[in-house]
Amino acid sequence: VATYVAKELGYNADQIEFVETKSADRENALSRGDVKIIAATYSITDERKQKVDFAGPYLLAHQDLLIKADSDISDGTDLNGKKLCSVAGSTSAQNVHDTIAPKAQLKQYSGYSECIAALQSGAVDAVTTDDSILAGFAAQEQYKGKFKLAGLKLSNENYGIGVKKGDTETVNKVNAALEKMVKDKAWDKAVQDNFGPANYKNEPAPKIGVIVPPKQ
Structure with a gap:
């Protein structure tokens, strides 16, 4: 762009x-x-x-979850008791913990690259941030076919x-x-x-000047 x-x-x-x-x-x-x-x-x-x-x-x-391709996580509440990557300085994981899965275990890493590596190794069960960012990581050659988006659309x-x-x-x-x-x-x-193909379903191109309001 x-x-x-x-x-x-x-x-x-x-x-x-x-x-x-x-x-x-x-x-x-x-x-x-x-x-x-x-x-x-x-x-x-x-x-x-x-x-x-x-x-x-x-x-x-939209804020979403990136999970392993064979993961059975299909809803935010499925994170209760599971490990969720939290990036220093980001509120995404904390928001999920506070509003959807209060029993999720937050594991903090310095950046999303470290989160993705932790997801691959099994150190965490999910990574959360905007779906476009997560899809970009999943589309990288070394990760193709290994991850998918949960498709939760937690924010706009x-x-x-x-x-x-x-x-x-x-x-x-x-x-x-x-x-x-x-x-x-x-x-x-x-x-x-x-x-890439990691279950990312983009929205149609938005109209200039038209803002979709936050989710309540």
Whole structure:
């Protein structure tokens, strides 16, 4: 998505530079001008809209569980008594523990790559975060056929492209690029190429400016 949008904004492939930005520093990176746009798993929220402007949304994601392909976990309550990976700094696992499976055992790791390795070894029974992130891991060559998504849709996450606050011109250009990406089927191809067959069922391409409200 980021590459497609950047090219539509007039940048050649050799002019596009990807910069890794920590989640907590995304708004600051835009306001400082370190980056032109932020296109990651960047959910559009009212709190964030006070600091940055958003184009999109371009994808509707949901919090879900990644489990082994032969796992019998089919509902959040099945996690009671099981080990759930918790990533430092993320609230996803804690939310599942607090609202769905109070007897789940949270096992903390430093990142999702470590969680996936723990799932493969049997050290944990499930990993939770947005389904798009989990599907991306499951699509990696070394994990193909080993994992699946539970398909629980525990939340609604409207992914947008962050732009410096007040830069309406760039927002409009990015929105136009996203609409073109959907129209010429490049959006569908990007989903197929990046998420693989791990029981990931993507939502249709969202309409620009239409935000799906949080689940109650």
